[in-house]
Amino acid sequence: MSVVLMENVHIAPVVGPEIPSGHIHVEGDRIVALGPGPAPAVPGATRIDGTGCLATPGLVNTHHHLYQWASQGLAQDATLFEWLVALYQVWAAMDAEVVKGAAGAGLGYLALSGCSTSSDHHYVFPKGRGDLLAAEIEAARDVGIRFHPARGSMDRGASQGGLPPDVVVERLDDILAATAEAVDAYHDPSFSSKLRVAVAPCSPFSVSADLMTEAAALARSKGVRLHTHLAETLDEEEHCLAQVGLRPVDYMEELGWLGPDVWFAHAIHLSDSDIDAFARTGTGSAHCPSSNGRLGAGIARVSEMLRRGAIVGLGVDGSASAELTSLSGEMRQALLFQRARYGPAALTARQALEIATLGGARNLGREEEIGSLEPGKLADIALWRTDGAFASAVTDPVCTLVFGSRQPPLARLLVGGETVVEDDELRTVAQDELGRAGGEAHRRLMRLAGERGFAAGKEVRS
């Protein structure tokens, strides 16, 4: 069994006290010990000198749409609904080749920002365009981080009062069959799992109540988690009130969609009683501050949610509404949003680190396995170099990581004890090729969308 010893490192384990100069002992894919001082002598071990570095749990991304890597920079000044209406017509043109290139680049970019586990919410499956879910799963295997794809869906097109055009929605029966098939084919419930599938109808304004209840029944029968967008904008709240006479969280409660197996993306426009319902039921949420800022959607009540005991993780959201957003940067963005709105004590650097790690693990139902550095947990470890020439004027490495607008160099990212990133470079795949394939995916999608009549630059109608 391979042994890795990381030493002379400042450890921020998230659970338990920080260790200013200590070691982490990894055997196989697990952490077996950590503590102050030097590592024990283990013959044949790989030693990583962490002098001048901060070790944290690998970051956990709990909301994304990887395919959107191929549709960045469009509808730049639009509201969520305007942006969606513009982009549905682009996404209708995607195929498996676009998804493979986009997902590879998106996941590589995440790994370079210290992310060791990512979910993805893929909800557009145009007919006859190849196996889009298989394409992103293959990309995740190549990059080597843990992957939680959520099989998304939309069944309520414009002709049924929904927002998306009918061309991008699927039939309810087809969705349930394809989702069950995805769980059966890919979901691995084991402790060390690098692949777990969730069930994820898209949003209240693009799916039917029947799909929501059937999806919940399916997920619960198979023991997998549920995910959807919720309370992202006030437009959504108006839509829900007009169509079903309920605010979004009340609607979810009526559909059986609050519970410890559910996490929502965004959850911005919540009342006190909504927050209490999340806390009471163990319902999680993925805070995506850059995307929320980009779309002018609002600022989630994260500090209040934490104060009342609700689960909060972080997400970068799809790259089309959060271009080139790093997961490490979302800690800072979350902290600044809360402080700008609620004052300087609203969220500490360590709370920001906690939601980026343990909060995310709880969203994904994996707090026993990842999200903190503890003996027995999986060895998903980010090692940040916090002693650079300019950074040397800051003595608290967690402050360096969270407060700085430039990410400190990522000396190492271990996923299950295996090196995925070393010195800011992917070691599992050819980094430049991966990035270029993302660009190719963008150009391919724009060409395919152009053939359907989409014209970039004219995407938002006035």
Ligand SMILES: [Zn+2]
């Ligand atoms: Zn989203």
